[in-house]
Amino acid sequence: MDLTWIHPIWAVGLPVALAIPLGLWMTRVLDPPPEREGRGLDALATLVTRAIGRGHPTPMTWLEYGRAMLAFNLALFVITFAILWAQPRLPLNPDQKGSLAGLGYKDPAGVQHDGADTAVIFNTVCSFVTNTNLQHYSGEQHLSYFSQLGAVMWLQFVTPACGLAVMLAVIRGLRGQRDVGDFWRDMVRSVLFVMLPLALVTAFSLAATSVPMTFAGSAPATTLEGGSQAIARGPVAAFVAIKQLGTNGGGFFGPNSAHPFENPTPWSNLIEVVALTLVPMASVLMFGRMLRERRHARVLFGVMLTMLLIGAGIVIAAELRPNGAMIRPEIASGPNMEGKEVRFGPVATATWSAATSATSNGSVNGMLDSLNPMGGLVPMALMMINVDFSGVGSGFLNMLMFVIAAVFIAGLMVGRTPEYLGRKIEAKEVKLAMVAILIHPLVITCGTALFAATTWGSSTTANPGAHGFSEILYEFTSSAANNGSGFEGLSDNNPAWNIATGVVLLLGRFPSLLLPLAIAGSLAVKKPTPPSLGTLPTDNFTFGMTLMGVVLLVGALSFMPAVVMGPVADALGKGASPAAASAQPRVSQPLVQVLKDAH
Amino acid sequence: MTRDFKTALALCLATFLITAVAYPAVVWGGAQLLFPWRARGSLIERSDRTVVGSRLVAQSFKSPRYFHPRPSAVDYKADGAGGSNLASTNPQLAEMAAAQAAGEGGSADRPLPVDLASRSGSGLDPDLSVESALFQVDRVAAARGVRPEAIREAVMRRVDHSGWILGAPPRVNVLELNWSLDDHGIVRD
Numbered sequence: 001m002d003l004t005w006i007h008p009i010w011a012v013g014l015p016v017a018l019a020i021p022l023g024l025w026m027t028r029v030l031d032p033p034p035e036r037e038g039r040g041l042d043a044l045a046t047l048v049t050r051a052i053g054r055g056h057p058t059p060m061t062w063l064e065y066g067r068a069m070l071a072f073n074l075a076l077f078v079i080t081f082a083i084l085w086a087q088p089r090l091p092l093n094p095d096q097k098g099s100l101a102g103l104g105y106k107d108p109a110g111v112q113h114d115g116a117d118t119a120v121i122f123n124t125v126c127s128f129v130t131n132t133n134l135q136h137y138s139g140e141q142h143l144s145y146f147s148q149l150g151a152v153m154w155l156q157f158v159t160p161a162c163g164l165a166v167m168l169a170v171i172r173g174l175r176g177q178r179d180v181g182d183f184w185r186d187m188v189r190s191v192l193f194v195m196l197p198l199a200l201v202t203a204f205s206l207a208a209t210s211v212p213m214t215f216a217g218s219a220p221a222t223t224l225e226g227g228s229q230a231i232a233r234g235p236v237a238a239f240v241a242i243k244q245l246g247t248n249g250g251g252f253f254g255p256n257s258a259h260p261f262e263n264p265t266p267w268s269n270l271i272e273v274v275a276l277t278l279v280p281m282a283s284v285l286m287f288g289r290m291l292r293e294r295r296h297a298r299v300l301f302g303v304m305l306t307m308l309l310i311g312a313g314i315v316i317a318a319e320l321r322p323n324g325a326m327i328r329p330e331i332a333s334g335p336n337m338e339g340k341e342v343r344f345g346p347v348a349t350a351t352w353s354a355a356t357s358a359t360s361n362g363s364v365n366g367m368l369d370s371l372n373p374m375g376g377l378v379p380m381a382l383m384m385i386n387v388d389f390s391g392v393g394s395g396f397l398n399m400l401m402f403v404i405a406a407v408f409i410a411g412l413m414v415g416r417t418p419e420y421l422g423r424k425i426e427a428k429e430v431k432l433a434m435v436a437i438l439i440h441p442l443v444i445t446c447g448t449a450l451f452a453a454t455t456w457g458s459s460t461t462a463n464p465g466a467h468g469f470s471e472i473l474y475e476f477t478s479s480a481a482n483n484g485s486g487f488e489g490l491s492d493n494n495p496a497w498n499i500a501t502g503v504v505l506l507l508g509r510f511p512s513l514l515l516p517l518a519i520a521g522s523l524a525v526k527k528p529t530p531p532s533l534g535t536l537p538t539d540n541f542t543f544g545m546t547l548m549g550v551v552l553l554v555g556a557l558s559f560m561p562a563v564v565m566g567p568v569a570d571a572l573g574k575g576a577s578p579a580a581a582s583a584q585p586r587v588s589q590p591l592v593q594v595l596k597d598a599h
Numbered sequence: 600m601t602r603d604f605k606t607a608l609a610l611c612l613a614t615f616l617i618t619a620v621a622y623p624a625v626v627w628g629g630a631q632l633l634f635p636w637r638a639r640g641s642l643i644e645r646s647d648r649t650v651v652g653s654r655l656v657a658q659s660f661k662s663p664r665y666f667h668p669r670p671s672a673v674d675y676k677a678d679g680a681g682g683s684n685l686a687s688t689n690p691q692l693a694e695m696a697a698a699q700a701a702g703e704g705g706s707a708d709r710p711l712p713v714d715l716a717s718r719s720g721s722g723l724d725p726d727l728s729v730e731s732a733l734f735q736v737d738r739v740a741a742a743r744g745v746r747p748e749a750i751r752e753a754v755m756r757r758v759d760h761s762g763w764i765l766g767a768p769p770r771v772n773v774l775e776l777n778w779s780l781d782d783h784g785i786v787r788d
Binding site: 003004005006007010048051052053054067068071072074075076079095138140141149150153154157158184187188191192195196199200203204207208210211212213214215216218219220221222223224225227229230231232233235237238239241242253254255258259260261264265266267269270322323324325326328329330331332333334335336337338339340341342343344345347348349364365366367369370372373462463464465466467487488489570573 | 600603604605606607608609610611612613614615617618619622623625626627629630631633634637638639640641642649650651652653655656658659660661662665669675676677678679680681682683684685686687688689690692693695696697700701705706707710711712713714716717718719720721722723724725726727728730761762763764765766767768770774777778781
């Protein structure tokens with residue numbers, strides 16, 4: 001019996017079901033009432049906060065909270081930079097990996113520069129500190145086990161915890177607390193009580209499905225035909241677990257979860273795809289519980305889930321169709337298998353591709369660059385809207401900005417002062433929210449325009465025409481959305497790409513943590529107004545539709561031209577379908593030509 | 600501000616010890632204890648303990664005596680994995696597909712199954728679809744001078760249905776199939 005259609009039901013249904021108890025658990029351990037602080041399990045957190053010299057909780061204003069968060073991130077940046085810089089002199093390096101900067105790069109003229117590009121370290125550190133995990137290197141080729149665990153995996157634990165901490169602070173502000181909490185305590189609780197236990201369970205489950213966990217170097221093999229093969233392995237199970245759970249996405253191996261050691265069976269694939277959306281989903285439910293606005297949270301959850309399902313549906317439909325290049329008499333007609341693994345098949349790979357770009361995870365179990373054009377459009381679009389569950393903590397804050405915009409627009413339409421959760425939304429909050437919303441399209445479109453117009457971008461694409469433009473657009477979108485997936489054909493390891501995306505990564509992360517914090521701080525000091533007949537309810541279907549409308553409208557207005565020049569032109573071009581391939585002249589010819597001329 | 604930085608460094612140290620030292624140590628210890636063979640990479644060994652390969656990682660097979668795995672964009676380099684990253688609209692991909700079909704003997708009468716025509720995402724896909732394995736039965740049988748039915752049976756015995764309840768396609772592990780054709784057992788602990 002053909003059951004391939006069943007995978008999306010598992011992949012979406014299971015995390016939704018598990019998010020309900022996890023949301024309750026997160027509320028209990030991350031926001032205990034004052035009388036339970038430091039007691040029971042929370043005594044563990046007190047033990048650690050005492051060890052770091054903050055035994056007594058210090059209530060912080062939003063500004064102090066933001067400052068502590070930035071100080072911590074600066075420390076992360078410096079330490080991981082030092083670890084990656086010193087890689088050849090550090091232990092746990094059985095395969096004798098050299099310096100990460102030793103990779104070198106080819107310049108636009110095609111000249112190889114060996115060991116000249118230290119910008120790759122800058123890019124890698126920006127990428128992991130911002131919870132993005134964009135990788136311009138390849139894990140099994142360029143990182144020692146010490147760097148994998150001590151630099152990369154450590155950040156994969158603490159950066160989602162940092163997002164979660166800021167989310168907690170924002171919720172407390174919305175609750176009317178001027179003191180939004182203690183950043184250090186929130187960090188410790190997030191790591192100890194959420195990330196660590198989930199990672200342990202996931203890592204052992206993955207090890208059971210054959211994901212390796214060893215500190216031995218690569219295994220030399222003599223193949224059946226007598227050839228030799230060096231089989232890279234490592235402490236993969238521990239790494240992949242937190243990679244999936246913390247919306248990180250940076251693979252131990254170059255091809256990420258398409259690699260059979262990261263994802264060896266359909267069961268490991270299910271565990272990983274569940275881990276991918278679980279914490280972002282549970283965070284939304286935690287928000288509802290902490291504010292005692294569970295209906296409102298369910299509306300937000302419903303909006304996100306609807307967009308995810310639509311996205312997944314489109315990719316699945318696109319990938320079940322043949323790859324344009326495979327349409328020829330000597331090849332049997334079938335789904336697009338280029339860049340996909342047989343053990344997952346097209347449906348599971350398509351489902352994952354939507355889930356990984358909705359949440360800002362960015363891990364892949366098949367190559368996105370080789371998706372059919374309409375399939376490749378969806379991950380890009382989900383990252384452009386960047387509110388569909390999205391990153392742990394940070395994703396919810398992105399959605400909150402759109403909620404404020406939606407409340408404001410709805411308020412204008414009916415002529416009332418907009419209110420959110422009993423507090424007036426005024427010019428200041430709307431301005432801050434709009435800045436947070438607009439930074440995203442601004443850095444993406446400006447960056448793409450600059451790189452598409454110069455050899456920085458045009459000389460690095462792997463595919464011709466509109467798809468090459470898509471590769472550039474995807475790279476900037478992924479960086480700004482702190483996602484980290486890529487159309488990996490792009491030769492992105494050179495100084496121009498490393499520096500440009502490094503800066504975009506930082507711009508995609510810190511404003512979208514600090515601006516919501518400022519809004520929460522400003523709302524916290526306002527006098528609550530009890531709901532009246534004139535209050536617009538935010539916990540019903542109408543509000544859900546309004547919110548989705550605002551999200552899609554802002555996304556469409558910001559990105560439509562770029563999307564038309566990339567994936568849409570690609571889909572209309574040669575090879576996408578037999579009809580389009582034989583049609584002469586091709587509809588998209590002028591657009592493709594424009595792009596070629598621009599290059 | 601100075602106090603913030605001091606705490607930040609202390610928290611870095613604490614979280615480093617918990618998440619980058621203790622956590623991987625626990626997972627490593629547990630995995631080595633519970634799943635020692637899998638934890639080391641599911642390696643298949645000859646009786647003299649030399650490694651043939653990993654059952655999870657494809658290796659190159661060129662001889663007509665063996666089943667061929669899916670084509671690899673990285674020539675089965677297991678310490679530098681990767682896909683082709685070619686777009687469906689790239690003429691290069693169409694050329695590669697045509698060459699692969701010709702190499703494996705695909706024709707309009709007997710078209711090559713699509714997974715055997717396309718490169719996998721990792722370049723190390725250890726599996727073939729059942730159709731792709733059956734496609735190669737006649738060639739392998741002729742090269743080995745045995746009846747095609749015998750080879751066909753060997754393939755069907757090795758079809759892996761695990762994960763069907765999750766919607767996973769049935770598949771055949773190429774290395775294990777070839778290893779069994781050479782009449783070896785599979786060494787595991």
